[in-house]
Amino acid sequence: MTTDPWGRVDDDGTVYVRTSEGERVVGSWQAGAPEEALTFFRKKYDALVTQVELLEKRLRSTDLSASAAMTAIDKLRGSVREANAVGDLDSLSERLDALTARAEERKVEQKQAQDQARDQARDIKERIVAEAERVADETTHWKSGGERMTQLIEEWKKAPRADRPTEQGLWKRLSAARNSFSKRRKAYFANLDQQREEVRVVKEGLVSEAESMSHSTDWGPTARAYRDLMQRWKASGRADRASEDKLWARFKAAQDTFFDARNAVFAERDAELRVNAEAKEKILEEAEAEIPRISDPRRARTRLREFQEAWEEAGQLPRDVRDQLEGAFRKLEDGVRKEEQAEWERTSPEARARAQDTVDQLSSAIAGLEAELDKARAKGDERKAKKHEEALEARRSWLAEAQKALEEMS
Template structure:
């Protein structure tokens, strides 16, 4: 039995391994890459052929295959019957047909590999004239021609698809790079921005199909933006740490000053001093949290110590001042009816002065009733002052002179009207009487206003 030089699936060249993503950067896979031959491809094996239709074994054991160009010797068979010989060479044909079937399947599944498939199809086609097989070689030749033709179309389509995917990938990474640059320049929400910078990196790694040069340029943009953000964030927190250290020192001084004031009995002045300390505390900023809380507790303790002591004194005084409130109620009951400006302003003023002197002699009332008693004494003071103002307006020389002026003018016009009437000038008399009536009305109105006051 002769050996065959016909290529079989076992001795076809296999594609080598592909490199993985660059460490520390997004993977830039081979442009337009698709799964390689190591990816399982479902292939439906063709049914076994009938070699008797495409070949024969002569009496001397020579094996022939029939093609459109005639018969061609493919080998010798002397190991068995002619049928077994045809079956043997037919099996070789089936193996070759399976290779063609595999190329067709690969082209459909992975059009991006069209160039390699086309090359393999050419190589197989060149072996057909000398292939030591028995089967429909003309059909295989046509199928290989179809594969070559379809590979060219698929290759063009794959290149177009590759270019489209490359454009989309570049646009996606440009968008991510621009976002990272914006964050690096503008964001002050440090945690959210830092999380987004990391998320951008994860998204970046999923984007493939860009040539190395372009990908490296985009990666440098992202990397520079990330570094700039980290530097700016680091500077911010360093400044924050310096500010917190300064706040710590200042608040320690404020605590010392508060401790020095807490036992003071200069209630008013010290209360103002504590309010000033609180204003300084708020303006000092925050110290480190664990220190800030302790300093605040110490400051607040000194503050509470002072105000608790002051409140205790005030509460004790309020108990003493309760009797003063009762005494002032008695004074109000006594003097309120006597302070009556309607009867006599001078008498009302004298009684008010008496009340004010006794009011001061009584002393303080409880703190929560101070406004109440101020309002009561002020109401009596207002009663007298309003009466004085009204009296002054009624006796104001300017007002009285104005009333007299109006009345004098009205009387003068009436006299002129009477004289005109006596002379028989009725029209003139009517005009003068009309003017006199107007001036009399003004005089009456002014006089009434003075009386109402």
């Protein structure tokens, strides 16, 4: 009989394996020496060891699921229990027990990870739904809102799944938000179409008015009427793009017809008035050279009247130089007016009386301060004396200016 720590071969060729439960037959060997039989059945044991080691490695270094691991362990346990092999089968069972405990731990870990993943998925999808509901309830930027709603649907599809009841409830809210947004957008554009139709009718009327006046020769009132039509056009809003473009083309064509005709008439009139401009340029040149040199405001006023009479007699000015020449002549008139006002203020009795009153008040104040200064010096009060001296210096300066102004009025 040939033996091994974990088995033996009987004289009749029967092979046994030793376990904690006792010996059991694992096979029969009739083809060779008993040592060859033990070697053959040890290799079967080694194959089982390899399978156990591989499963240990997978459970340790991969994300093998707990359920798959348990299935593999159970299968291997059956193989070990019924193994026709010679080796330490008890140690393999113990290693499988350890693997079972680790698989159970992994089952708990995976359950926790699944719960956490579902919670995260729920949070992600609740955020998506909340934003979709905000877009549905608040936005009036329909293009960007529609694009964002589409993006949210795509984000939902790519997001991980939560538990089934949560998924169903959140999807129901998301669908309701999308439908609500679509209804609001549809209602808005339906109302907008109605508004644009109303605007189109209004602008049709404005165009008709503009076209009816396009050949008017009542230049002033018609120009004002066109300005009023333009204000009404801007205030009326916008019609649909096609109608807006066509109506504006008609409106502008009517305006252009009128204003082109008016400009042609005014251009012809301006050409006729060019001689008046030359005359007024000469009058202005003479007035600008002479009037500023006259020191007496009365004489300046008299001479200005002569220039004003000549200015009126010269007639109307062309539009292109009207503002420039009229402005320059008004500047001369304003200068004479200011000189007259200054002369009146300088020589008026009221102004002289006010100037005299100022001189008298300052003189009286100076006399009082001089008396106070003498008293302070007599008492040796240097601080008060210095204060009175400073006040006197200021008031004497004011008195000199007031006396000069009074002299100029005399």
